[in-house]
Amino acid sequence: MIRVVRTASRLAAAGAILALGAGVAHAGGAFLVNGDGEPLVWDTSQPIVFNIDQGPLGQLTPAAAQALAEDAFAIWGQATGASSVSFQRGVDLPCDLDAVTVGDSNGGSCGPDNLQIVGDGDDGLSPVIFDADGSLVDLLLGIGAGNDILGFASIISGTFQPPVIVEAEIVLNGRWFDGVANPESVSQDAFQAVFVHENGHWLNLDHSQVNVQFWLDGDGPNDDFLPTMFPSSGDDDSRLLTLAADDVATLIDLYPAAGVSQLFGRIQGEILAPAAGGTPFQGANVILRGVSQPFIEAYSSLSGSRYVPDVPSTVTRAEFGGPVSETLHGAFSFLVPPGTYTLEVEEIDPVFVDGSGVGPLPAPVLVPGSNEYWSENESVDPIADSPGLASEIVVTAGQALSGVDILLNEPLLPALLYAVDDQLFDPNAPGGGTAIIELDLAGMTILRRIPAPEPNSAFQEGLAYAASRGTLFFTDGGAGSKTIYELDPVDGTVLNSFPWPAAAQRIDGLAFLHGPNQPAGGVLYALDSDEDEIFGLDPDNGAPKGSNLTSSANLFGALGGAGDDLFVTTSGNRIIHLHPADLANPLVNLFNKPGLKQFDAAIISPGLDRFIVGLGYDGENLYATSIVAPGFRIWRIDPKPATDGGVPTARLDVMTSALDPTPVVPFFGGFSAADVAMRGDINGSLRVDGFDLAFLARQFMTSAAGSGTAFKAGADLDRDGDVDGDDLTILAAYFGRGLGSE
Numbered sequence: 001m002i003r004v005v006r007t008a009s010r011l012a013a014a015g016a017i018l019a020l021g022a023g024v025a026h027a028g029g030a031f032l033v034n035g036d037g038e039p040l041v042w043d044t045s046q047p048i049v050f051n052i053d054q055g056p057l058g059q060l061t062p063a064a065a066q067a068l069a070e071d072a073f074a075i076w077g078q079a080t081g082a083s084s085v086s087f088q089r090g091v092d093l094p095c096d097l098d099a100v101t102v103g104d105s106n107g108g109s110c111g112p113d114n115l116q117i118v119g120d121g122d123d124g125l126s127p128v129i130f131d132a133d134g135s136l137v138d139l140l141l142g143i144g145a146g147n148d149i150l151g152f153a154s155i156i157s158g159t160f161q162p163p164v165i166v167e168a169e170i171v172l173n174g175r176w177f178d179g180v181a182n183p184e185s186v187s188q189d190a191f192q193a194v195f196v197h198e199n200g201h202w203l204n205l206d207h208s209q210v211n212v213q214f215w216l217d218g219d220g221p222n223d224d225f226l227p228t229m230f231p232s233s234g235d236d237d238s239r240l241l242t243l244a245a246d247d248v249a250t251l252i253d254l255y256p257a258a259g260v261s262q263l264f265g266r267i268q269g270e271i272l273a274p275a276a277g278g279t280p281f282q283g284a285n286v287i288l289r290g291v292s293q294p295f296i297e298a299y300s301s302l303s304g305s306r307y308v309p310d311v312p313s314t315v316t317r318a319e320f321g322g323p324v325s326e327t328l329h330g331a332f333s334f335l336v337p338p339g340t341y342t343l344e345v346e347e348i349d350p351v352f353v354d355g356s357g358v359g360p361l362p363a364p365v366l367v368p369g370s371n372e373y374w375s376e377n378e379s380v381d382p383i384a385d386s387p388g389l390a391s392e393i394v395v396t397a398g399q400a401l402s403g404v405d406i407l408l409n410e411p412l413l414p415a416l417l418y419a420v421d422d423q424l425f426d427p428n429a430p431g432g433g434t435a436i437i438e439l440d441l442a443g444m445t446i447l448r449r450i451p452a453p454e455p456n457s458a459f460q461e462g463l464a465y466a467a468s469r470g471t472l473f474f475t476d477g478g479a480g481s482k483t484i485y486e487l488d489p490v491d492g493t494v495l496n497s498f499p500w501p502a503a504a505q506r507i508d509g510l511a512f513l514h515g516p517n518q519p520a521g522g523v524l525y526a527l528d529s530d531e532d533e534i535f536g537l538d539p540d541n542g543a544p545k546g547s548n549l550t551s552s553a554n555l556f557g558a559l560g561g562a563g564d565d566l567f568v569t570t571s572g573n574r575i576i577h578l579h580p581a582d583l584a585n586p587l588v589n590l591f592n593k594p595g596l597k598q599f600d601a602a603i604i605s606p607g608l609d610r611f612i613v614g615l616g617y618d619g620e621n622l623y624a625t626s627i628v629a630p631g632f633r634i635w636r637i638d639p640k641p642a643t644d645g646g647v648p649t650a651r652l653d654v655m656t657s658a659l660d661p662t663p664v665v666p667f668f669g670g671f672s673a674a675d676v677a678m679r680g681d682i683n684g685s686l687r688v689d690g691f692d693l694a695f696l697a698r699q700f701m702t703s704a705a706g707s708g709t710a711f712k713a714g715a716d717l718d719r720d721g722d723v724d725g726d727d728l729t730i731l732a733a734y735f736g737r738g739l740g741s742e
Contacts, residue, residue, distance in 0.1 A: 031206040034160035035322025037306035040204050042165045044255055047088035050126050055096030057130035058174030058185070062096075068188075069128050072195040075241070076203065079248055082263065084255045085203065093127055099135035126156075126202075127169045134175030146175050147183050150194045150233075152355075153201035160320045168202045170195070189238035193228065196241060200229050204254060207231035207358045208300045209285050210246045212349055225295045231356040246299045253335040260335075265395035268333040269404035271303035271345060273368050274380035278407050280330030282307055283365040284345050285358070286406070291340045291392060301332040302348075305360050338397045342390040343374035345406050368408045382409040416440060416679055417623060418472060418489065419614060420452065420461045436463065436474065438489065450492030452476075453485045462510035462559065463614070464524065466539060467681060469512075470714050471495060473524055473539070477508025477557070484510070484526070484542060498542030505530035509559030509568065509615075512539065517564045519546055525566060527559040534559070534568065534578075549578060560615030560622070567615050567622055575615070575624070618678040619687070680734040682714045688734045696731055699723040 032040040042048050050073060057065035073087040095101055131137050134146025141149065150173050157167035176183055177191045186194075211225040220236030227244040234240070243251075252260060271286065272278035282304030290297025307328040311320045348364035358364070372387035379385035387409055395401065417439040435449040452461075453474060460477035462484075472487045484507070486496040500507050509527030523546035524539040532555045536546030549566075556569040566578040614625035680688035682695045699715035703722045717727040 031201060031204045032155060032158075032165075033306050033308055034163045035308060035311065035317065035320040035324055037308065037324050037328045038163045038321070039254055039306070040155070040158055040160070040163040040165050041254055042085075042203065044084040044086070047086045048126075049088050049090035050128050051090045051093050052128045053093050053097055053130040055098060055130050056132050056174070057172060058132065058177030058191075059179050060130075060174070060177065062130075065130050068192055068195060072192055072199050075196050075243060076199050076251065078243070079251055082248075082252045082257055082260055084257045085251065090125075093125070093129070096132075097127070097129050097136065098132060099139045102136060102139065124167070126167045129169065129171045130174060131171055132174045133178065134173045137171065137173045137175075140171070146173055149173060150176050150186075150191075151198050153198040155202070155204065160315060161318075165204060170198045170202060172198070187238055189241050190236070193237045193239075193241040196243075197228055200247065200251075203251065205229055205247070205250050207352070207356065208246050208250065209348055209352065209358045210244070210287065210298045210300045211295055212346075214295075225298070227300075231352045231358050245297055249299050249334070249336055253333075256335075262398045263337075264335050265338055265397060266333065266335050266400040267341070267343070267393060267395060267404055268331065268400070268402050269374075269406065270330040271332065272330060272405055272407045274408050274410045277380070278405075280304065280326070281367070281408065282330055283348065283359045283361045284330075284367050284408075285348050286332045287344045287346060288334050288336060288341050289344070291342060294342075297336075297339065297341075299334050299336055301334055302359050303330045303332050303345075304328065306331070307360060336395060338395050341393045341395060343393060343404060343406065344372065344390070345374075345408070346371045368410070372406065372409055374404060374406050378405065378407040380407055380410045385409060416447070417616060417625075418463060418465050419625060420463055420474070436472065436487070436489075436492065448490070450487070450489070453487065453492070453494055453497075454480050454483075460506070460508045460557065462508055462526065464510035464512045464560075465489070465616075466512040466514070466522065466524075467562070467678075468514045468522060468683070469539065473510050473512060475500070475507050475510060475526070477506045477529075482507075484524070484537075486539070496540070501526070501535045501537070501542070501544070503531075503533075504528045504535065507535075508557045511559045511561035511566055511615075511617075513546075513561050513564060513566065515562075515564030525549075525559065525561065527555060527557065527568060529555045529557040534566070558613055558615045558624070560617045562617045562619050565617060567617055569615065575622075618681075678734075680717060680731045682717075682731075688731065688736060692731060693735070696723065696727060700728075 034040065050069070052066050052069055054062055055065075056062050057068070060068060070089060077086055079085070129136070131146070137146040137149055137152075138144065141152075151171060153168065153170045155165055155168045158165040172191075172195060176194075177185055177188065179185050206229070208227045208229045209231065210227050214222045214225050215230065215232070215234050218235060220234075220239070223234045223236045223239035224242075225244075226234055226240060227246040228240045228242075229247055229250070230240065252264070267288065271281045271284045273281040280303075284303040286301045286303055288299040288301070289295075307324055307330075308322070309324055311317050311322070317323075345367060347367045348359045350364045352358045353363050372382075372385075373390035374393070375385055375389045375391040377385050377389075385407070393401065393404065419437055419439060420435075436452055437449050438447045440447050454476055462473070462475045462477060464473040465471075466473060466486075469486075470489070472489045473484055474487055475482075475484045482500045482504075483497050484500065485494050487493065488495055504526065505528055507526045508529055511525045511527075512522055513525060514522030522539060524537045524542075525546075526535045526537055527533075528535065532550060534549040534555075536544065536548055538545040554570055558569040560567045561578075568576050568578065570576060614623075616623040616625075678688060680692055682692040696715045696717075700723055702715075704716070705721060715723045715727060717730040720726070
C-alpha cells in the first residue's frame with residue numbers, strides 16, 4: 001500500500017482556487033502513473049464507493065450538501081456507455097468532521113478514530129468532507145489557507161504494482177459559500193463546479209490546459225471553452241460545471257467501456273526538439289482541435305506525461321515498477337471521436353506550478369522555437385515547415401494513427417533589436433554608462449554598443465529605429481535635457497537634435513512610421529505618458545506632423561511601430577494597437593500583454609510589478625521587452641487577429657538574456673526601450689525583397705576599412721565590417737519575409 005502526500009495549489013490572483021492532492025503528479029491525462037508509465041485507476045468492475053460527511057457546508061444544510069455531492073459524482077457518470085465508471089454512495093462518515101472534532105485527541109462526538117478519517121488509507125473509507133467554515137482547511141494546510149483554497153482532493157491509498165486506486169478523499173471549503181465577504185462567496189453552480197473538478201482528481205485526472213487564451217480575459221461566457229479540469233479559477237466558474245470534450249475524452253481513455261476502441265480513434269506521436277535532428281522533448285502541451293469546431297472539439301495531451309524515470313522515496317523500484325521506456329519520453333496520445341483534426345504544440349503557462357501544475361515536470365518549460373502546427377513537411381527549418389501551416393488529420397473509428405510527430409522548429413527571428421541597456425549604468429561613464437545596443441535575436445548576441453547621448457533616467461527612455469533613414473531616435477524621458485536625438489546606429493554620432501513639443505511633460509516612448517498612409521518622409525511619434533498623448537513630429541526638426549493621438553486609457557510608456565501601425569502599453573495590463581491614419585477609429589484591437597499569464601512567476605519578487613518597457617514592430621512580429629527580477633525577457637508576439645474574432649495568436653517565443661556577465665544593477669537590469677529592424681530589410685520597406693538584393697549587390701565587396709569605397713553599414717548584415725557572401729546568405733535566408741508574407 002502507498003500513502004500519497006497531499007499538496008494544495010494557491011493562486012491568489014485567480015480568486016477562488018482549485019487545489020488537489022499530489023504524489024507522482026503528471027498531467028495531460030493521468031495524475032498518478034507508475035514506473036512503467038501506467039496510470040493508476042479504480043477497479044470499475046463494481047461502482048466506486050464514496051462516504052459523505054454529516055455536517056453542513058457554508059450555507060448548505062447537511063441534506064443539501066449531500067445532494068450536491070451526489071450530483072457532482074453523477075456528472076462524471078454521465079459518460080456511461082463509453083466509460084466504465086459508476087459511483088455508489090456508501091455508509092456515511094460517523095460524524096460531522098470539522099476543525100474541532102478532528103483536533104480533539106479524545107475524538108469528541110466522532111469517537112477516538114476521527115483523526116484517522118482524514119488522510120487515512122487503511123480504513124476502507126473514501127471520505128467527502130464538508131468543512132463548514134474553512135477552519136478545517138486552516139488546520140490541515142496552515143492558517144489562512146481557507147481564504148485561498150476552495151477545495152482539494154487526494155488519492156490516499158493504492159498500489160503502483162498493479163496500478164490500482166483503493167481510497168481517495170475530497171475536502172470542500174464552505175467559507176467560499178457562506179454568504180460573507182472575504183473571501184467573497186461564489187455562486188452555487190461555481191461551487192459545485194469545484195466539486196466536479198475535485199471528483200476528476202479523485203478519478204486520477206490531472207489538470208488540462210485547453211483554450212488558455214480565454215482564461216481571465218474578462219469574458220465570462222467564453223469560459224464555456226475551458227475544461228472542467230482547467231488548473232485555476234476563471235471569470236465564470238459556473239461554466240465549468242459541464243464536462244468539456246477534453247474531460248470526457250480523458251475519462252474514457254482512463255476508464256474505457258468494452259468496445260470503445262471500435263468507436264473512437266487514436267492519434268499518437270512524439271514531440272521532438274530540434275537538437276541532433278530530433279530528440280524527445282518532455283513537457284510540451286499538445287492540442288488536437290476539430291476543424292469544424294476548434295474551440296469545442298479541443299483536447300490536450302502532455303508530451304512525456306507518462307515518463308517517470310525516478311522512483312519516489314516512499315517506495316522501492318520493485319513496488320514502483322520500471323524503469324520506464326525511453327519511447328515515452330516525448331510521447332503523446334489522444335483517444336477521440338472520428339473526425340478531421342489539426343495538431344499543434346504550445347507551452348504550459350508558467351503560472352501553473354505546484355498544486356496547480358499542468359505537465360510532467362516540476363515547473364513548465366520553454367518550448368524551443370515557435371508554437372507550431374503539425375504538417376506533412378515536418379522540419380526544424382521554419383521556412384520549409386512554417387509554424388502556422390497545419391495539415392489535416394482524418395481519424396476514423398477503430399483506427400490507430402502512430403508516428404504523428406512534431407519536430408519543433410529552430411527559431412526564425414528576422415529582426416535586429418535595438419535597445420537601451422540599463423544594466424551598464426555607471427554615472428561616471430560617457431552617457432551615464434547606458435548603452436544602446438544592437439542585438440542579433442537569432443543568436444541572442446550583441447553586435448555592437450554605442451553610448452547614449454546623455455545620462456538617462458532608468459526605464460524612462462524612448463528609442464525608435466527609422467529604417468528608411470538608417471538612423472536611431474533617442475530621448476531621455478526623465479531628468480534629461482528634453483531633447484530628441486537622431487543617431488548613427490553604427491557609432492552613436494549625433495546627426496541631429498530638436499526639443500520636445502512645448503506641451504509635452506515627459507516623452508518616454510518613440511516610434512517611426514513611414515507607411516503608405518503616412519505623410520512623405522515619415523512621422524516620428526512621441527509618447528507623453530503623463531498626459532496620455534502621442535505627438536506626431538517631423539523627424540527632421542520636431543515640428544508637428546501627421547496626427548496627435550489622445551487616449552482615455554492610462555498610457556504606460558512603451559511605444560513601437562512600423563509601416564502604419566503603432567503599439568502602446570497601458571497600465572491596465574494591455575497593449576493597444578493603433579492605426580494613426582484612421583483617426584475616426586484608431587483602435588484596431590486590444591489584447592493582453594504577456595504579463596500575468598506569460599511571466600514565470602517564480603522569478604518575480606514579491607510586490608514587483610511586471611513592466612513592458614519597450615516595444616518594437618518589424619511589420620510581422622511585435623517584440624516586447626520586460627523588466628523582471630533578476631534580468632529581463634524579450635517576448636515575440638504575433639499581433640494579427642486570429643479567426644476567433646480578434647483574439648491574437650499567443651506569443652511565439654521567449655528570449656531570456658544573460659548578455660551582461662557582471663551587470664552593475666542586476667536586480668532591475670534590462671532593456672528600457674526597444675525597437676527592431678527586419679533582418680535583411682536594407683531599404684526599410686518592411687519586406688526583404690529584390691530591392692534589398694539590388695542594394696546589397698551595389699555594395700558587394702565593399703569594406704568599412706576600405707578607403708574611398710561606397711560602403712554602407714545597412715548592407716553589412718552580419719556586422720563584420722565587410723559586405724560579402726555571408727551577407728548574401730543572410731539576405732537569402734530571410735528573402736520574402738515581412739509585410740505580406742505568411
